[in-house]
Amino acid sequence: MKNFLKKFQPVWVFLYFCAATVFMTYPLAFHLTDSVLGGMGDNIYFVWLIRWYQKVFLEGQGHPFFNPWMNYPQGWNLSTTDTTLSSALPGVPFSVLWGPIAGYNIAMFITFVLAGFFMYLWIRHLTHSEAAALLAGTIYTFSPNHIAHFFAGHLNLSGIEWFPLFFWGLYELLKIGRRFDWRYILLTGLALGAIAFTSMYYLYMTLLFSGVLVLAYLIFTRFAAFKNKYFWFNLILAGLLSVPFLYYSLRPFVTLSGAGGIASRSMEYAAMYSASPTDFFLPSSDHFLFGGLLSRYFDRSLWNETSLYIGLVGLIFMIVALVRNRRSEHRWLIWSGFVVIIVSFILALGINLHWNNQNVVWQIPAFLQPLFHKTETLIYLPSAWLFNHLPFYNKMRALARFGLFALIFIPILAAIGFDSVRQQLSARRAALFSVAVFLFAFFEFYPGTYAAYLYQPQPRPVDLWLGQQPGEGAVVDMPFGNSANQGELYYTLFYNKPFLGGFFNANKPEQWSYAEPIMAGFPDEHSIELLKRYKVEYVVIDITQYSHNPNFEATLQSYGLVKLTQQENEAVYTFEKR
Numbered sequence: 001m002k003n004f005l006k007k008f009q010p011v012w013v014f015l016y017f018c019a020a021t022v023f024m025t026y027p028l029a030f031h032l033t034d035s036v037l038g039g040m041g042d043n044i045y046f047v048w049l050i051r052w053y054q055k056v057f058l059e060g061q062g063h064p065f066f067n068p069w070m071n072y073p074q075g076w077n078l079s080t081t082d083t084t085l086s087s088a089l090p091g092v093p094f095s096v097l098w099g100p101i102a103g104y105n106i107a108m109f110i111t112f113v114l115a116g117f118f119m120y121l122w123i124r125h126l127t128h129s130e131a132a133a134l135l136a137g138t139i140y141t142f143s144p145n146h147i148a149h150f151f152a153g154h155l156n157l158s159g160i161e162w163f164p165l166f167f168w169g170l171y172e173l174l175k176i177g178r179r180f181d182w183r184y185i186l187l188t189g190l191a192l193g194a195i196a197f198t199s200m201y202y203l204y205m206t207l208l209f210s211g212v213l214v215l216a217y218l219i220f221t222r223f224a225a226f227k228n229k230y231f232w233f234n235l236i237l238a239g240l241l242s243v244p245f246l247y248y249s250l251r252p253f254v255t256l257s258g259a260g261g262i263a264s265r266s267m268e269y270a271a272m273y274s275a276s277p278t279d280f281f282l283p284s285s286d287h288f289l290f291g292g293l294l295s296r297y298f299d300r301s302l303w304n305e306t307s308l309y310i311g312l313v314g315l316i317f318m319i320v321a322l323v324r325n326r327r328s329e330h331r332w333l334i335w336s337g338f339v340v341i342i343v344s345f346i347l348a349l350g351i352n353l354h355w356n357n358q359n360v361v362w363q364i365p366a367f368l369q370p371l372f373h374k375t376e377t378l379i380y381l382p383s384a385w386l387f388n389h390l391p392f393y394n395k396m397r398a399l400a401r402f403g404l405f406a407l408i409f410i411p412i413l414a415a416i417g418f419d420s421v422r423q424q425l426s427a428r429r430a431a432l433f434s435v436a437v438f439l440f441a442f443f444e445f446y447p448g449t450y451a452a453y454l455y456q457p458q459p460r461p462v463d464l465w466l467g468q469q470p471g472e473g474a475v476v477d478m479p480f481g482n483s484a485n486q487g488e489l490y491y492t493l494f495y496n497k498p499f500l501g502g503f504f505n506a507n508k509p510e511q512w513s514y515a516e517p518i519m520a521g522f523p524d525e526h527s528i529e530l531l532k533r534y535k536v537e538y539v540v541i542d543i544t545q546y547s548h549n550p551n552f553e554a555t556l557q558s559y560g561l562v563k564l565t566q567q568e569n570e571a572v573y574t575f576e577k578r
Contacts, residue, residue: 275354
């Protein structure tokens with residue numbers, strides 16, 4: 001039995017992460033096909049996206065990065081937001097079986113299971129310790145940051161499963177430095193490609209922190225790898241292997257950015273989405289026991305971006321690894337990883353120092369005021385310089401996301417420290433010690449039940465009515481600003497017609513930016529003319545938004561709009577055919 005269990009150890013670990021995911025997200029696993037968490041938010045965009053990929057890859061309709069029926073008639077370049085093929089595609093088969101809501105939920109679950117499992121595989125290879133590997137996978141995949149993005153519906157940012165594979169391969173290439181090893185060349189190149197197809201944010205940050213890790217490792221090892229030709233061959237081959245993936249993932253974004261389709265952020269805007277130091281050291285706002293209490297005293301309004309809690313387990317055993325590094329065969333990984341953690345921490349703090357989500361203002365001493373020509377100043381951080389000098393840095397919408405890389409390397413160092421402690425204990429005490437540590441890790445991160453946050457997306461009666469109408473006439477929702485909501489995307493799944501809107505939270509398409517101020521005057525001559533130019537057949541109007549205008553109906557009639565139906569608060573009009 002012992003040999004049997006050991007032989008299939010990875011299978012049991014995989015099942016462990018499946019069971020732990022069900023536990024940490026309870027009761028969503030029992031509502032996979034009909035419910036999402038948190039209402040109509042970004043989750044609904046990814047529900048729609050999985051259904052779109054189902055059409056593209058299984059039904060032969062359209063292009064993965066361009067939808068001609070959204071933002072109609074110009075079409076919608078999906079690269080205005082993350083296309084996240086790597087995270088969304090695993091949900092497509094389940095969408096075929098049980099619908100796109102199930103596809104989305106299972107795709108989310110897969111990010112948890114694979115993130116933990118891949119971290120486990122790396123740390124088991126590194127330390128040869130099952131317990132250390134399991135601990136690293138647990139505190140990595142169930143970090144409050146991952147859970148926060150899961151709850152916020154960020155399928156792209158939840159796709160953290162590829163980082164352990166990439167840094168595993170990269171570290172081995174650095175460490176080997178003596179020969180070819182195609183295993184780690186493939187692992188590094190393919191994992192980088194998977195990251196590129198997950199999120200442009202993640203690709204950009206991965207390249208940045210790869211440079212930090214490599215440079216730190218080379219400095220600590222006195223650039224020994226520079227003297228070996230295989231070091232260069234391995235890195236170059238891994239880079240070449242990733243080129244096709246990088247090309248096809250980056251091309252639409254680079255093209256769109258060159259055309260002005262991806263906005264550069266102002267420094268003030270970027271500063272708003274910065275972390276405070278406390279975000280790394282205090283339990284998240286959704287912690288089942290401490291979350292509510294801490295939220296009374298600390299501003300958690302940016303919880304979905306700044307839930308960066310390290311956890312005491314990770315912090316304590318990371319310190320153990322640092323203190324005992326001289327006795328560790330992984331000494332240079334420990335120090336290189338620690339440099340990544342520090343850089344990640346600093347960059348996540350953003351443009352200037354914040355405390356409790358407020359700017360920290362330094363009162364300049366009187367004798368220095370003539371030098372600064374002011375009496376007070378913000379405390380600017382390295383991101384302020386990078387924002388103005390590093391290419392594409394000013395495209396980053398939420399600088400707090402740089403904190404993710406601290407959460408990647410802390411479990412690695414913690415596993416090394418944890419293993420060093422276990423080796424000094426007897427087998428029985430090591431087992432009891434491990435159980436206690438695991439229980440405390442779950443206690444630190446457990447968010448509690450999500451039963452109160454289950455939400456069943458439903459079509460509106462007007463969507464079902466539109467779905468019954470023949471033809472492919474274009475649809476617009478009024479007020480026009482409503483057409484950029486995520487819910488409107490979900491509704492299109494039920495009537496399957498061209499739509500003038502889309503999900504434009506991050507970057508607005510050219511047509512939308514042009515039409516939005518004109519449509520704000522609806523119903524007037526300019527907005528009606530634009531609707532005709534865009535070949536709109538169905539004008540869906542939320543009549544409660546125009547109840548203040550007693551002449552609204554008469555104005556519509558004067559422009560040739562006739563009512564077809566009214567479904568609850570939505571009335572549908574079309575242009576009279578002459």
